[in-house]
Amino acid sequence: MVDTDWADEVRALARERDAVILAHNYQLPEIQDIADHTGDSLALSRLAAASEASTIVFCGVHFMAETAKILAPDKTVLIPDAAAGCSLADSITADQLRAWKAEHPGAVVVSYVNTTAEVKAETDICCTSSNAVDVVASIPADTEVLFCPDQFLGAHVKRLTGRDNMHIWAGECHVHAGINGDQLAERVAAVPGAELYIHPECGCATSALYLAGEGVVPAEKVKVLSTGDMATAARHTSATAVLVATEVGMLHQLRRAAPGVDFQAVNERASCRYMKMITPEKLLRSLREGTDEVDVPTATADAARAAVTRMISIGHPGGGE
Ligand code: 13P
Ligand code: SF4
Numbered sequence: 677m678v679d680t681d682w683a684d685e686v687r688a689l690a691r692e693r694d695a696v697i698l699a700h701n702y703q704l705p706e707i708q709d710i711a712d713h714t715g716d717s718l719a720l721s722r723l724a725a726a727s728e729a730s731t732i733v734f735c736g737v738h739f740m741a742e743t744a745k746i747l748a749p750d751k752t753v754l755i756p757d758a759a760a761g762c763s764l765a766d767s768i769t770a771d772q773l774r775a776w777k778a779e780h781p782g783a784v785v786v787s788y789v790n791t792t793a794e795v796k797a798e799t800d801i802c803c804t805s806s807n808a809v810d811v812v813a814s815i816p817a818d819t820e821v822l823f824c825p826d827q828f829l830g831a832h833v834k835r836l837t838g839r840d841n842m843h844i845w846a847g848e849c850h851v852h853a854g855i856n857g858d859q860l861a862e863r864v865a866a867v868p869g870a871e872l873y874i875h876p877e878c879g880c881a882t883s884a885l886y887l888a889g890e891g892v893v894p895a896e897k898v899k900v901l902s903t904g905d906m907a908t909a910a911r912h913t914s915a916t917a918v919l920v921a922t923e924v925g926m927l928h929q930l931r932r933a934a935p936g937v938d939f940q941a942v943n944e945r946a947s948c949r950y951m952k953m954i955t956p957e958k959l960l961r962s963l964r965e966g967t968d969e970v971d972v973p974t975a976t977a978d979a980a981r982a983a984v985t986r987m988i989s990i991g992h993p994g995g996g997e
Contacts, residue, residue: 682956686710689963695754696729697959698744700736701903702925702951707735707959714929716904717743717789718804722988724748733962734970735954739765741970742793743802746977746984756958758968760950762790764877767847768825770794776822780843783820786811788829789987790849793972795824797979800986805829805876806902807991809836814990828852832876832900835885849877855921855943857883863919863942864893870940871897871915873906873930875922880942884921903929910934923948 687710690697698720699711708714713723717740724732724744731752734741739762741755773795777785787799788808796802803811812833815821821839823830825847834842852875860880864870864887872893874884881900888895899909903926910918910933920926921942930939961967972980 679956682960683710686960686963689960690733693731693963693966694729695731695733695963696723696727697733697735698723700740700925700951701907701929702923702948703735703954704925704952704956705928706956707954708925708928710959711735715907716804716806716902718806718902718988718991719904720744721747721789721804721984724751724753725985725988727751733959735959736760737762737765737948737950738970739790739792742972743789743796743984745970745972746793746796746980747988749972749974749977752966753970754962754966755968755970756955756962757953758970760953762849762950763851764788764790764826764847764849765792765795768795768845770798773798773824776824776843776845780820780822783822783843784815785822785824786815787824787983788826789984791825793976793980796983797976799980799983801990802983802987803990804902804987806905807987808833808876810991811987812837812839812842826877828878828881829876832881848879851923851946851948852877853879855880855946857886859943860884860919860921861887861892863940867917867919867940869915870917870919871913872899873909873918873920873922874898874900875903875906876900878921880921906930907933910937910939913937922946923951925951 697711699714725747737760745753821842824845830844855878888898910930917938
């Protein structure tokens with residue numbers, strides 16, 4: 677239940693600060709509903725780059741706010757809690773990436789947006805779950821690719837591009853890795869006829885394709901999608917039930933997009949504690965006090981900008997509202 681005083685104060689302070697509020701699809705429902713835009717990583721990065729507001733309040737995790745700062749260095753970027761990290765972004769450091777590059781001279785480095793600014797500064801092209809296949813496909817077929825840090829997204833991209841010269845870092849997101857094939861098979865048996873929306877970071881992505889291959893679920897009902905593309909698919913679906921394999925915050929946006937459809941989580945415990953650190957109270961404090969301000973050292977931001985700019989130029993539009 678949204679407190680109208682809270683919502684009024686957030687809106688008034690945002691106007692006073694000339695701030696745009698961006699929220700990721702995994703945010704708490706109150707935060708998603710008050711935001712100017714809610715969407716996936718790619719859509720929010722594009723919005724940050726294009727916004728005319730002088731301040732961006734990023735309701736998401738730290739690497740997202742850093743990406744906004746890299747794309748819009750002259751703007752003030754705030755995150756309501758700078759301690760909102762990401763286990764996936766923590767799974768590779770800039771030193772580790774430098775050592776990996778030294779083993780593969782001439783390889784093109786593709787890093788998922790879920791990385792620190794220092795890792796982006798060592799990267800040729802960043803990608804998100806929405807455009808990872810397009811980004812890797814844009815690299816000449818005979819050039820080696822180093823893909824980091826998510827092994828499940830990497831496996832998905834390798835499968836779709838058919839590349840055998842793509843090396844994949846063995847990182848993972850603790851929330852998505854915890855959504856496994858056994859849980860998926862159990863939920864599919866319990867909800868016959870349901871469509872499947874699977875985020876490519878999930879541990880169950882290969883199992884979903886296996887279920888399709890075995891004819892357990894018709895192939896056209898299995899969709900591997902970014903969070904923004906899940907919301908788009910929901911607007912067009914004719915299914916009555918959809919099983920959703922991603923962080924549970926996504927269900928709010930899906931139910932808003934298609935109120936008549938029964939959306940169920942494959943794993944109801946798949947909640948990201950970092951995303952949930954952005955509370956209504958902290959958003960208000962952020963707007964009142966101008967906290968927490970995100971800064972990326974100029975040299976790091978300058979070194980990372982080309983990779984992030986290439987990321988937002990590749991792939992289909994959409995992914996946010
Ligand atoms: P997308 O919203 O880009 O699909 O990313 C999901 C994610 O894990 C963000 O932390
Ligand atoms: Fe990171 Fe996973 Fe949380 Fe997304 S859901 S922010 S990848 S820990």
